[in-house]
Each structure stands twice: as C-alpha cells, then as structure tokens.
Amino acid sequence: MKLYNAEFSGNCYKVRLLLSLLDIDREIVPIDIINKEHKSPKYLSKNPLGELPALEDGAHTLRDSQAILVYLAKKYGKDVWLPNNAKEMALVTQWLSTACNDIARGPMDARAHYKFKFDVDIKKAREKSISILTVIDKHLAAREWLELNRATIADIACFPYIALAHEGNISLEPYTNIQKWIGNIKKLPNYIPMPGLD
Ligand SMILES: N[C@@H](CCC(=O)N[C@@H](CS)C(=O)NCC(=O)O)C(=O)O
Secondary structure: OEEEEOOOOHHHHHHHHHHHHOOOOOEEEEOOOOOOHHHOHHHHOOOOOOOOOEEEEOOEEEEOHHHHHHHHHHHHOOOOOOOOOHHHHHHHHHHHHHHHHHHHHHHHHHHHHHHHOOOOOHHHHHHHHHHHHHHHHHHHHHOOOOOOOOOOHHHHHHHHHHHOHHHHOOOOOOOHHHHHHHHHHHOOOOOOOOOOOO
C-alpha cells in the first residue's frame, strides 16, 4: 500500500495516523507540493483533483482523506473504527463532514493563512474556528470521544487541524474539553505526531 504524502499536511497526517494505529504496512511516497508535483501529469493520474493525500492499494487509488479513513477502517479496523450499525455509522460520518467543512474552513484555513501565506479570508476563518471549536468543546463536556465512547475515525478526521489550531493563531486555551480530548488521542497505542504537534 502506498500513501502519497506531504509531511506538513494535516489531511495526510490523519491517514498516516490511522495507518499507524492499525499497524498497517505502508510505503510513504513524498510529493513536493512547493514545486507543484501534485499538479504533474503523473500525480494527476493518481488523483485528478491534484490534492494530497491519495492512497494506492493494489490496482486502485483513492483520494480524499475522509474516504481513505473509511476504506482503512472497513478493510483493517473490523467494526471498531467505523461500525456497521446504521445509527452508529451515521454518528461517526457526521464528523467526517465536519472535518472537511467547518474545520477545513476554520482552523485549517487560518493555519494556511499564517503558516503558508495562503490568500484566505482570515476574519471568516477565525469566526468559523471559534464557532466550531465552541460547539465541539460543548459536545465533549459529557464525553471523552466524539462518539460511541471510544476512538473512531470521527476523532481521527477532526483531530489534526484542531490540534494544529495554534499555527493559525487560534488559541485552544478556552476549550478545556478539547484539550482533554487531544490528550486522549495522544495516548492511543501507536500514536504518532506530525510537525507542529509535540
Ligand atoms: N478534502 C480533501 C482536501 C485535500 C487537500 O486540500 N489537500 C491539500 C493538502 S492538505 C492539497 O493538496 N493542497 C494543494 C492544492 O490544493 O493545490 C481531503 O480531505 O483529502
């Protein structure tokens, strides 16, 4: 299995993290985003959207970090990381949407602005960050994990850009339940960090 990867990407990191938690053998293929390797014909043949990550498993290649988490969870994670029960599956899946919508337009965009000088509407990204972090902190007041009283791909999908919020000048200090949740994830067996996370 090959993961097309950029080390500083939170979307790639969530896949690296689940691969490690599930102890899956993989080859990491570095893609040089700075020099636009992700827009080269060779990489576009893997992911026509020209985005990272992509995961190649045998003859097929998958794009989108959330879809890749689903694939790995279903293929290697038994019923633990993404259950088959309709209600439980929906509870986990709603957070995959939150990861690629509210969290991407909030703390991920704020980080892109400050760390990579991307042209984003930083006022909007800050507002979005505060609103989604407030909701998640309240949700976590009564629980240790986002759903099902255990770690699932809901936590893995939402974790990177929340834990990296400081790189977008968003402080997590007011969000004490989120801080505890981050601590819980860091204690998972086979947890690995990424640049920016200790
Ligand atoms: N929804 C996609 C978003 C992927 C994405 O935006 N990847 C970034 C790296 S974190 C990227 O490739 N950016 C380069 C570009 O879009 O040109 C996912 O979750 O995989």
